[in-house]
Each structure stands twice: as C-alpha cells, then as structure tokens.
Amino acid sequence: MQVWGGNCNAERSVHAQGFVGWVFCRAFPPANCGGDVYFLSACAEENLHRIVLADVSGHGGEFSGAAKQLADLIADHINTHDQSELMRELNRDVLQAHGKYATAVVLSYLHSSGTMLFTTAGHPPVLWYRAADRTWTMLHEDTEHAIGHEGLPIGLIADTDYSQTMVGTGVGDVFVLYTDGFAEACDRQGNELGYEGLMKLAAKLSCEAPETFGARLLDEVSEFCGSKEYDDDRTLVVLQRV
Numbered sequence: 001m002q003v004w005g006g007n008c009n010a011e012r013s014v015h016a017q018g019f020v021g022w023v024f025c026r027a028f029p030p031a032n033c034g035g036d037v038y039f040l041s042a043c044a045e046e047n048l049h050r051i052v053l054a055d056v057s058g059h060g061g062e063f064s065g066a067a068k069q070l071a072d073l074i075a076d077h078i079n080t081h082d083q084s085e086l087m088r089e090l091n092r093d094v095l096q097a098h099g100k101y102a103t104a105v106v107l108s109y110l111h112s113s114g115t116m117l118f119t120t121a122g123h124p125p126v127l128w129y130r131a132a133d134r135t136w137t138m139l140h141e142d143t144e145h146a147i148g149h150e151g152l153p154i155g156l157i158a159d160t161d162y163s164q165t166m167v168g169t170g171v172g173d174v175f176v177l178y179t180d181g182f183a184e185a186c187d188r189q190g191n192e193l194g195y196e197g198l199m200k201l202a203a204k205l206s207c208e209a210p211e212t213f214g215a216r217l218l219d220e221v222s223e224f225c226g227s228k229e230y231d232d233d234r235t236l237v238v239l240q241r242v
Contacts, residue, residue: 003075005039005052007067008032013211016042016049018111021239022210024218026230028059028181034233035063036179037071037102041078047111050078051237054104054154055123055179059233066100073097083108083119087154087162091121094155101155105177107239109169114241116175119164121154124183127199129207131172136203138195139167139175174207175239176217181232188226197224210238 004014007025009032014021027034035056042049052074056067073093080086083106094102103123109116118126118139125138154160178198185193193201201220207213214236 003039003041003078005037005071005074007034007037007064007071010038014040016040017047018114019049019109019239019241020210021051021237022214023235023237024214025235026233027064028231028233031062031064033064033067035059035067035102036181036233036235037067037074038235038237039071039074039078049109049111051107051109051177051239052078052104053123053177053179053235053237054102055233055235056100056102058100059181059231063100069097070094070102083117083164084162087119087121088160091154091160091162092158095158097155103180104154107175107177109239109241114169115166116169117164117166119162121160121162124178124180125195127174127176127178127202128167129174129176129202130170131174131207132170136199138199139165169241171241172207173241174210174213176202177237177239179233179235181230181234182221182236184232185221185225185230187224193221193224207240210240213240214238 010025012023035058037054039052056063077086077089104121105123106119128137128139205216
C-alpha cells in the first residue's frame with residue numbers, strides 16, 4: 001500500500017488512478033498539529049483507494065498525541081479488506097490505547113467498477129455532487145442511490161457494529177469530507193453553519209479542480225464567519241472522479 005496522512009497542518013493535491021483530490025488541514029492556533037486525522041492509501045494494483053478522515057474529541061496541540069496515535073492505528077489496519085471489520089478493529093484498539101474517542105468516515109473507491117463504499121462512525125456526512133444531474137446530496141446509509149450493503153464514534157463503546165454502503169459514481173462526481181470545525185462554524189450573531197449550510201455554500205460553486213473548488217469553499221465559509229475566529233481544528237478533503 002502507498003500511504004500518506006497525518007494530523008498536522010497541510011495543503012496538498014493528491015492524485016491516484018480514477019480520482020484527484022485536495023487536502024487542507026489547519027490545527028487550532030497556535031498549534032501546528034491537532035486532533036484531526038487525514039489518511040489516504042492506494043493498493044499496488046491501483047484498483048482500491050481508501051480515504052479516512054477522523055476527528056479526536058478535543059482540539060489543538062493538547063490532543064495531537066492522541067491523533068498521532070490514531071493515525072498509527074489507521075495505518076496498522078488500513079489493509080483490512082472488510083470495511084466494517086476495519087472500523088471494529090479501530091474501535092477496539094482506540095478503546096485500549098487511550099480514553100479519547102473519535103468520529104470517523106472511511107471511503108473506499110474501486111477503480112475497476114467506479115463504485116464508492118463508505119462507513120461512518122458518528123462523523124459529519126460526506127457531501128456528494130452528482131455530475132450527471134448536477135445535484136448535491138449527503139452520503140448516508142439510507143441514500144436512494146445505494147446499490148449495496150452509521151455507527152457510534154470509535155473508542156466510545158466496545159463491540160459497536162458498523163455498516164457499509166456502496167454507491168455508483170460518475171465521471172466528474174465530487175466528494176467533500178470535512179470535520180466539525182466547519183459545520184460548527186458560526187457567524188458574528190452566533191448562528192451555526194451546519195451541514196445543510198455548508199452544502200448550500202458548496203452548491204454555489206462550480207465543480208472545478210479540487211484545489212480550486214476547495215479554496216473557494218474555504219473563502220465562502222470565511223465570509224459566512226465574518227471576523228469571528230475559528231475555535232476548532234479544521235480539515236477539508238475534496239475528491240473528484242476523473
């Protein structure tokens with residue numbers, strides 16, 4: 001497996017057979033590493049690509065140690081073929097490792113079939129732009145687009161089960177993964193952006209290259225917040241099928 005990830009500040013484009021992406025991470029200042037964990041992997045045959053985004057409870061440098069440990073655990077289990085089993089293994093090991101739980105979402109893209117498998121552990125829903133009909137929706141296990149077979153955060157309760165759902169994707173489709181530092185961002189009056197608000201901001205933008213789209217979405221969120229500072233770690237991952 002080829003892997004890349006971590007929990008420190010980053011702004012980087014990524015490329016793999018079948019999709020391109022962009023990763024943005026900013027820890028809560030003044031820390032350079034925080035509680036958000038991003039992780040990407042590709043198998044040697046470049047058929048299976050796996051993307052993980054996790055958010056350890058708490059934020060900033062105080063929780064970077066727990067996040068680094070979680071990143072190491074993800075690397076240990078990333079080759080587990082069954083995605084539900086991967087989540088169960090992470091849940092068990094996080095419980096054994098420390099008392100900090102984490103939300104997480106795992107995506108697996110199968111290049112040969114163009115399908116995306118996703119599993120959620122208490123994490124904000126992935127935003128999905130369907131290029132064929134130019135609509136935005138959220139990935140959840142009851143999506144009308146499911147073609148195959150959400151759960152509690154990892155490290156919270158032992159023996160938690162996790163489901164997996166598969167959707168078909170089309171060329172030009174965009175997936176937006178994010179941590180709650182974005183969804184819980186507030187304007188100067190204290191109004192929270194929320195999942196729907198973030199999706200509305202995304203829907204205002206044309207789906208260009210992931211790094212362009214991602215940078216423009218950051219600008220939209222900053223405009224919503226006005227002069228109000230963020231009070232959490234923030235990580236954004238934009239993926240596009242090509």
